[in-house]
Amino acid sequence: MGQKIPVGIIGASGFVGAELMRLLAHHDGFDVRFVTGDTQAGQPVADLYPHLAAIGTEQEFVKYDPTLLDDVGLAFLALPHGQSMALAGEILARDKATIDLAADFRLTDAGQYQQWYGEPHQAPELLGQFAYGLPELFRDELAGAAAVAVPGCYPTAAALAVAPLVRMGLIETDGVIVDAASGVSGAGRPPKAHTTFCAVDEDFTAYGLLNHRHTPEIEQAAGASVLFTPHLAPMNRGILATCYAKPAGEASTDSLLGALAESYADEPFIVVSERPPSTKATLGSNAAHLTVRYDARTQTVVALCAIDNLVKGAAGQAVQCANLVSGLDETAGLTALGVYP
Numbered sequence: 001m002g003q004k005i006p007v008g009i010i011g012a013s014g015f016v017g018a019e020l021m022r023l024l025a026h027h028d029g030f031d032v033r034f035v036t037g038d039t040q041a042g043q044p045v046a047d048l049y050p051h052l053a054a055i056g057t058e059q060e061f062v063k064y065d066p067t068l069l070d071d072v073g074l075a076f077l078a079l080p081h082g083q084s085m086a087l088a089g090e091i092l093a094r095d096k097a098t099i100d101l102a103a104d105f106r107l108t109d110a111g112q113y114q115q116w117y118g119e120p121h122q123a124p125e126l127l128g129q130f131a132y133g134l135p136e137l138f139r140d141e142l143a144g145a146a147a148v149a150v151p152g153c154y155p156t157a158a159a160l161a162v163a164p165l166v167r168m169g170l171i172e173t174d175g176v177i178v179d180a181a182s183g184v185s186g187a188g189r190p191p192k193a194h195t196t197f198c199a200v201d202e203d204f205t206a207y208g209l210l211n212h213r214h215t216p217e218i219e220q221a222a223g224a225s226v227l228f229t230p231h232l233a234p235m236n237r238g239i240l241a242t243c244y245a246k247p248a249g250e251a252s253t254d255s256l257l258g259a260l261a262e263s264y265a266d267e268p269f270i271v272v273s274e275r276p277p278s279t280k281a282t283l284g285s286n287a288a289h290l291t292v293r294y295d296a297r298t299q300t301v302v303a304l305c306a307i308d309n310l311v312k313g314a315a316g317q318a319v320q321c322a323n324l325v326s327g328l329d330e331t332a333g334l335t336a337l338g339v340y341p
Contacts, residue, residue: 004031005326006072010087011079013037013061014189016101018049019315020076025055027319027333029326034068037061069094074326076318077101080188085122088147092129097325098147099318105130105149106217116213133321134221135330136267136288137163142324150321151221153313154180154214154230157241159221160270160288161303164263166223170256171245171301173224180241181231183279186309200234207232237310238279243303247294251301256292260303264290269312269320269336277306284308284339286316308338 009020012035024032035045040061046053048061062068064087069075074097077084084104091098107113110124121127131145132138137159142148151159158178165171181204187195194200208230215228224245257274264270269286277289285308292303307313316334323330 007074008034008072013040016314017078019310029328036064101150148321153309155217157305161305162222176224177244178228181233183235183237251294286334287336
């Protein structure tokens with residue numbers, strides 16, 4: 001391995017930023033030069049996240065300043081939605097590769113931001129510069145890209161389950177139903193009334209009925225019209241997406257499983273099997289576990305996908321994309337093996 005590529009993490013104090021720091025700590029190709037967190041500026045990283053103490057006891061969060069970019073070749077943006085729009089222009093203007101983990105540049109149609117996010121896009125002229133960062137489905141767009149919009153965790157799980165079946169003409173593209181459950185870390189680090197321990201423990205609830213903002217992204221990535229219902233599960237990590245569709249012709253479980261396995265045959269982070277996917281099996285890994293069934297009684301295809309929402313659903317996928325953009329081994333710094341128990 002030659003000289004490491006210097007990188008920075010903007011917005012590192014959230015759960016996704018912490019996961020980026022964990023993954024990059026032992027990455028042979030990247031060297032983290034700075035981690036920003038405006039509200040945590042001056043605080044040691046280990047004080048907020050003790051599990052990262054071994055990275056270095058002197059590493060601190062700093063306040064973002066554009067001059068920090070002078071010392072890096074690539075910037076990860078792990079900011080809340082809306083904030084990347086204001087920074088991406090100056091980062092790209094400095095010729096720095098940009099890996100954005102927010103939703104700011106995921107949708108190709110700027111008008112959808114007003115409809116689904118309740119506000120107009122602030123930098124629509126930049127949308128065309130961002131490749132969609134789901135390598136297993138859009139790898140050709142990523143090689144050498146200057147900017148990447150990393151998919152959301154729900155869209156990642158849903159698209160991995162549905163898109164191959166759409167592309168192979170095995171399911172109808174109208175009326176796809178996606179029911180997905182997420183761990184509480186998907187709501188972010190800042191406390192919220194509905195994500196406290198007392199609110200979440202011993203509870204399982206649906207939210208965002210009919211209007212969740214990830215709906216157009218799922219449709220864009222999967223290539224189908226979708227009714228999406230997310231659920232909050234009483235667990236720290238993980239997403240399990242259960243997707244229902246009508247077959248486009250003759251179908252069977254064996255033929256669908258075979259097609260899905262063939263589609264992902266060369267993918268290092270995809271596991272296709274008869275086993276029902278488990279979020280626990282993907283814990284801490286960049287893996288996605290999938291299966292599919294055909295119910296002849298109701299003539300329904302059921303495709304399922306499990307991922308760790310903070311890894312394959314966010315930070316791990318960002319590192320995977322950064323590897324591709326930088327010409328590194330796609331699997332560098334990542335594992336497909338979960339942590340158990």
